[in-house]
Amino acid sequence: MSATRSAGRRPAIAVTVGEPAGIGPEISIRAAWARRHEVNCVLLGDAAYLAMIAHEIDPAIRLSALSLQALRNGGLPHFGPASLSVVDIPLAAHVRAGVLDKENGRSVLATLDAAIEGVQAGWFAAVVTAPLQKSTINDAGVAFSGHTEYFAERCGGARVVMMLAGQPQGGAAQLPLAPQLRVALATTHLPLKDVPAALSVAGLGATLDIIERDLRQRFGIAAPRILVAGLNPHAGEGGYLGREEIDIIEPAIAAAQARGIDARGPYPADTLFQAKHLREADCVLAMYHDQGLPVLKYATFGRGVNITLGLPLIRTSVDHGTALDLAARGLGLADCASMELAIASALAMVAAAG
Ligand SMILES: NC(=O)C1=CN([C@@H]2O[C@H](COP(=O)(O)OP(=O)(O)OC[C@H]3O[C@@H](n4cnc5c(N)ncnc54)[C@H](O)[C@@H]3O)[C@@H](O)[C@H]2O)C=CC1
């Protein structure tokens, strides 16, 4: 039995605090502190900087810091819930809230590396990532398109699927989707012009396999129902508005059905997201980022979770970005509900994995 799961102990989850000039450090501290009695959220970031923010949020918040080398030497010590554990990964440059600095890009990346190392070493049962600024990592000289792709690459090139899940609320709460709207993406962070060429029968098939397997194994859905969007307007209008549906998406769905997967479509994306379709679905597979996520975020923003399916480890994240406009430390301008949900979802997935 690993140290992260031994009897009587809170599970330990790595929380990478994200872009230091954004809201990541603040929402990480707030969420970890709020959940400290049920989970040991080990914050990965600059200990001195996090201590300063914690003090600004609430002087009662205590941190217990250790170095990555100490973790490597002795494993994760048993700190109780009176303080938040921090693995110190120092920043290179002083941080000004809301102001990006490429000097700190590699330190942000180092928190992701430490989290992955920590799961592989058995220190952590899962990883929760606060938002980082993708451009800053690139400005620091490292080609980077997102956590999803980075985790896939660092986990041996695993094929992965980005899925966001949220609880409809407000004006969209009438969507009859208990408990959640889930939207997975066939492609992730790439220019729109590159999307068609990134779609293939084999790739879509593998994506459907991952969604089906992870919804069963990690979410306990016995026979996941997946609705697949078309790529083109009106799902191609019988080939008059594009042939990807006929040449790629339909054959991928047919092959998945032959493997026993309940996948249906392709549906025109503009009318797919309506109650009569969604009540028959556990997940919608959209062809690209801005086909699926604006709908999901309209319905659930701030109450959603981003989950990477297909990884050999559990990784969840928030449904929003770095919100530099709200990064005035300690003032509580940022909503940390999505961060708390990301932690809760990771915990549920840890429990489901046994
Ligand atoms: N998981 C991650 O690391 C993610 C990182 N990003 C990165 O974030 C950066 C900024 O992205 P944007 O498109 O500007 O989106 P954003 O989500 O940072 O901000 C969009 C709007 O939502 C508001 N908002 C965001 N989070 C909020 C919160 N917790 N509470 C209250 N209001 C909130 C912001 O104030 C802003 O008005 C980009 O570099 C992007 O790559 C974006 C999404 C996910």
Ligand SMILES: NCC(=O)COP(=O)(O)O
């Ligand atoms: N819009 C979702 C998003 O950008 C999340 O990306 P990732 O960093 O979690 O891969």
